[in-house]
Amino acid sequence: MRKYAHMVWMGLVFRTRELSTSRWFMLGAVIQPVIFATIAFYLFRAGGEPGTLLYAALGAGMMGIWSSTLFGSGGALQWNRWQGTLELLIAAPAPFILVLLPLTLATSVTGAYALAATVFWGRLFFGVPLHFVHPAAFVLAVPVAVIALGLMGLLMGSSFILYRNANALSNLLEYPVWVATGLLFPVALLPGWVGPISWLLAPTWGIEAIRHAALGGSVWFPLGICAGVGLIYFALAAAVLRVFERAARNRATLSLS
Amino acid sequence: MKTWLRIFFVGSAISYRALFNWISPYMYIPTMLGSPLFQILFFTYLGRYAHTGHGDAFFVVGNAVQVCGMSSVYGMTMSVANERQFSTLGPLLASPGSRSAIFLGRGLPVLANGLVVSGFGFVVGRLLTNFHPALRVVPALALIVLATTASCTAFGMLLGSIGLRGKDFFFAANLAYYLLLLFCGVNIPLSVLPDWMAAIGRCLPLTHGIMAAREIAGGARLGDVSGLLWTELGIAVAYAAVGYVFFRVLEISSRRSAVLDSL
Helix, strand or coil: CHHHHHHHHHHHHHHHHHHHCCHHHHHHHHHHHHHHHHHHHHHHHHCCCHHHHHHHHHHHHHHHHHHHHHHHHHHHHHHHHHHCCHHHHHHCCCCHHHHHHHHHHHHHHHHHHHHHHHHHHHHHHHCCCCCCCCHHHHHHHHHHHHHHHHHHHHHHHHHHHHCCCHHHHHHHHHHHHHHHCCCCCCHHHCCCCHHHHHHCCHHHHHHHHHHHHHHCCCCHHHHHHHHHHHHHHHHHHHHHHHHHHHHHHHHCCCCCC | CHHHHHHHHHHHHHHHHHHCCCCCHHHHHHHHHHHHHHHHHHHHHHHHHHCCCCCHHHHHHHHHHHCHHHHHHHHHHHHHHHHHHCCCHHHHHHCCCCHHHHHHHCHHHHHHHHHHHHHHHHHHHHHHCCCCCCHHHHHHHHHHHHHHHHHHHHHHHHHHHHCCCCCCHHHHHHHHHHHHHHHCCCCCCCCCCCHHHHHHHHCCCCHHHHHHHHHHHCCCCHHHHHHHHHHHHHHHHHHHHHHHHHHHHHHHHHHHCCCCCCC
């Protein structure tokens, strides 16, 4: 157990450092969220509701975490496939799910730069007030949301093992999750059938917990659901990965890109 | 002239098929149609929630025009810069073919694709939001979108030319795509932006085209927006010319320093 925890931790540190040196990831994790935050700031300001600027900063930050997780986790297996290391990782004695876990967690951890960037940007250039109603809960809510998104990435990464055009799916899924999880506007604005879908997605609960911690409201319920949904993703990812890995071995398609 | 036209039309079609052979329907539909669809919905709902006072048409038109950049900026950048990635740049530039036909021809399929993406954006905007332009404005709107896609393609040509030498050309294309979203009045009117941002926006593709498209969608006649349309076309010509000059300069300097194929 201890050696697996060590392996996951070392993998997480290594991969986070690696991603932090990638300009590509920094674009997704810092520049893109700041651009979206700026658009949201101007729109909310034009609407005459300056109180919503922190709402927008947090939402745009979470958008960045999702983008980073989506592209990083969706491509985690594909990159290993292209580099010829996927077979080696699968053949390693450690359970493959624990090999994949730090790769996807690192993408959401790197994405957390987005939250810092949008809040800092909002404070510096738009005078966003940084008065957190529950600062301690905010400090707890952010890592829980980040880990839950990393586990969501694990589920995606696991599902993408058989899908050769995973990057196309990643391109498609960025905006829909931003829309369906209420990151910049409430889900209540959308048609009613979107609501139940949003409940299955960790960013919905993560942003609710973070916003309630910052702006006031119940933190523990959405935070608990966020953690619970994350654990369900992990269990599903383990099951999916076992099935898909076996199928890929049977068809001898593991390394085909 | 006949050879020039052959390289321009046939060469562009062949090169597009070769450079984008990885685009299957599984890749095209999610990336080129799915993503723009949700971009339009995202900003339309954001606009509604922010109570900006603009109707859905403002956001649908802005984003439906801007999504042509998905093809024009990325596609054009890749059309030029990928020759180096695929190691075909050397043979291409060793050929005696007209550089202007090679360079400008690359824009043709990209332009056509941009029009499809933008047209799709308008259709889904019409079907899914409160955007209901009169049928009579469609031809004028199509003309505006054509001009705007052309200027976006010319902008992509410039980025692609830089990609002949720059290593992170796709990073630059990505950054440019998102900056267009911010600077060109796609979702925020230029009057709301700080003066320096509005000034930059006026020098970029899309800005005047989007303004013209909004007026046309609101019922204006083509003659009412001719100034905006000509400005957009002028910007297209300027970017294409600067892109071509860059292409030639970088080609010559790459030959001189023997870095044509270096990655």
